[in-house]
Amino acid sequence: MDGGLLFFFQLLVSGVAVGCLYALVALGFVLILKATDILNFAQGEVIMISAFICYFLVTTLHLPFLVAVLITCAAAGLMGILTERLVLRPMLGEPVFAVVMVTIGLSIFLRSMTGILFGHNNLVFPSPFPKETVKMGGIILSQTQIWIMISTLALIIAFFLFFKYSRMGLAMRGTADDQNVAQLMGISVKRVFAMIWAVSFVSAAVAGIFLANVMVINLGLSFVAVSAFPAIILGGLESIPGAIIGGLAIGIIENLAGGYLDQIIGGGVKDVTPFVVLFLILMVRPYGLFGKKEIERV
Amino acid sequence: MLKVNNIEVVYNDVILVLKGISLEVPEGGVVALLGANGAGKTTTLKAISGILDSENGDLEDGEIEFMDEPIHRMDPDRIVRLGITMVPEGRRVFEDLNVVENIMIGGHVRRDRAQVRKDLDMIFDYFPVLADRKGQLAIFLSGGEQQMLVIGRALISKPRLMMLDEPSLGLAPLLVREIFGMLKRINSEQNTGILLVEQNARIALNFARYGYIMENGKIMLDGPRELLMENEDVKEFYLGVTDEDKKKSYANVKHYKRRKRWLS
Numbered sequence A: 001m002d003g004g005l006l007f008f009f010q011l012l013v014s015g016v017a018v019g020c021l022y023a024l025v026a027l028g029f030v031l032i033l034k035a036t037d038i039l040n041f042a043q044g045e046v047i048m049i050s051a052f053i054c055y056f057l058v059t060t061l062h063l064p065f066l067v068a069v070l071i072t073c074a075a076a077g078l079m080g081i082l083t084e085r086l087v088l089r090p091m092l093g094e095p096v097f098a099v100v101m102v103t104i105g106l107s108i109f110l111r112s113m114t115g116i117l118f119g120h121n122n123l124v125f126p127s128p129f130p131k132e133t134v135k136m137g138g139i140i141l142s143q144t145q146i147w148i149m150i151s152t153l154a155l156i157i158a159f160f161l162f163f164k165y166s167r168m169g170l171a172m173r174g175t176a177d178d179q180n181v182a183q184l185m186g187i188s189v190k191r192v193f194a195m196i197w198a199v200s201f202v203s204a205a206v207a208g209i210f211l212a213n214v215m216v217i218n219l220g221l222s223f224v225a226v227s228a229f230p231a232i233i234l235g236g237l238e239s240i241p242g243a244i245i246g247g248l249a250i251g252i253i254e255n256l257a258g259g260y261l262d263q264i265i266g267g268g269v270k271d272v273t274p275f276v277v278l279f280l281i282l283m284v285r286p287y288g289l290f291g292k293k294e295i296e297r298v
Numbered sequence B: 001m002l003k004v005n006n007i008e009v010v011y012n013d014v015i016l017v018l019k020g021i022s023l024e025v026p027e028g029g030v031v032a033l034l035g036a037n038g039a040g041k042t043t044t045l046k047a048i049s050g051i052l053d054s055e056n057g058d059l060e061d062g063e064i065e066f067m068d069e070p071i072h073r074m075d076p077d078r079i080v081r082l083g084i085t086m087v088p089e090g091r092r093v094f095e096d097l098n099v100v101e102n103i104m105i106g107g108h109v110r111r112d113r114a115q116v117r118k119d120l121d122m123i124f125d126y127f128p129v130l131a132d133r134k135g136q137l138a139i140f141l142s143g144g145e146q147q148m149l150v151i152g153r154a155l156i157s158k159p160r161l162m163m164l165d166e167p168s169l170g171l172a173p174l175l176v177r178e179i180f181g182m183l184k185r186i187n188s189e190q191n192t193g194i195l196l197v198e199q200n201a202r203i204a205l206n207f208a209r210y211g212y213i214m215e216n217g218k219i220m221l222d223g224p225r226e227l228l229m230e231n232e233d234v235k236e237f238y239l240g241v242t243d244e245d246k247k248k249s250y251a252n253v254k255h256y257k258r259r260k261r262w263l264s
């Protein structure tokens, strides 16, 4: 392969790795949005807290990484169930806008709690992945990147199987489709919502754990949720495949733009690209790639 | 089997919609609930299913019993588990799910998962058209197919009582006949009780053995179908039969009086 092409593929593949993280974050948002119409502004805090929890389990309690991951996911799931019970359920029947405001409140609460519990310093996660890079067909990848891709793929397959074949998964899809009829089928909508929050938080936790491996851990980690917004919009807000493809696309575009344009402009392109994309989508196709085109008749 | 005793339902704390409704469905019985638009038929079914909450409705008074157990304070999922399944009006399929998934979700309350898979074939046996559309998204089915789908979806929960809200609405007569033929078969083969809400009294009274006629949140009249079909008021207002040859002036007076009674 010639150098130019190799450079392109290098950017592409590492873009996929970044995109996987965006996809996981976007997935967390979209699950809740699709089922309950709520945009959860505390999603970023869940990502951040999961990173802190995993860090705490590995460094202070000296647990093996895999055990720490499992406990972190379980904790995030529990947090999702509790959030639904204690924060969302009392808001049942209130306007969506009010509920969204409550999630903003929740995000502030979680952020302060994390500050109190874990402090405000930058922490560096002791990465469990070997430092040596892997070379595949000329493309160089870190082991972290490889594991990000493998884990995301595994998680997406697991989600797919769950939603397609399990009784609970089917009940969740039915509830997202038509809550009232789901109730008439004997589905406990309350339980389904609690499960949705749990699954969404687990997805956020996995993203958080991997982010901890590639960034420093501090309260600022929650801002990746904002960077995932373009992915969600691109995917069409309420589409699960959309969130995944949107995430991957943003990751790839961002990496390519950074790789080619940084040399010309002099840095920082990566950080703005997603929002330039967001701007373009909103202009050209505001309902995203997989969203439903809703016609409002006045 | 089902006993509704003098229930009153209020929407938004102010609008009294049901003003003391009582009705009964015996085990395996077929009962029709008739009435014009806005009479409160759907509200009655919602009260039985326990889903008034989500619409800001409230059961203010009265009791509902099923198999001698009070159910009017129960969550809707428990009521389904006890054996009451409702087919809501307007063919509410799960649009994003395919035909098989739509039916399977109806079996959500059943513990015997393997048997549910087998019962899928029973549904396809009742409604063979659905078998040809297995993998298709429900949104792409025709109106008649969607109506069959929602009946099949209710049937797989193995209800002791199936409540249907205007299943004939907007369907061609031939299709309506086919669907009611199937309901008759289901009733006799599965011994499923049926509570049928209809505006089309002709269809309903041909099908049910007993009927209640509702107006303005009250039961105005009830009786076995033969009696109802003979009743002059029912004939005139619900079956659309008028005896043109009768003395016109007298008929008009009677008409007026009767109307007054129906609407008061």
Ligand SMILES: Nc1ncnc2c1ncn2[C@@H]1O[C@H](COP(=O)(O)OP(=O)(O)OP(=O)(O)O)[C@@H](O)[C@H]1O
Binding pocket: B011, B012, B015, B017, B035, B036, B037, B038, B039, B040, B041, B042, B043, B044, B055, B056, B199
């Ligand atoms: N969610 C609600 N909030 C307020 N009022 C309601 C609500 N649902 C129904 N109503 C009112 O209650 C009355 C009875 O409605 P219901 O839907 O039970 O009538 P229906 O007999 O099923 O009529 P139709 O034949 O048109 O379906 C109507 O006057 C209606 O406006």
Ligand SMILES: [Mg+2]
Binding pocket: B041, B042, B043, B089, B165
């Ligand atoms: Mg109605």
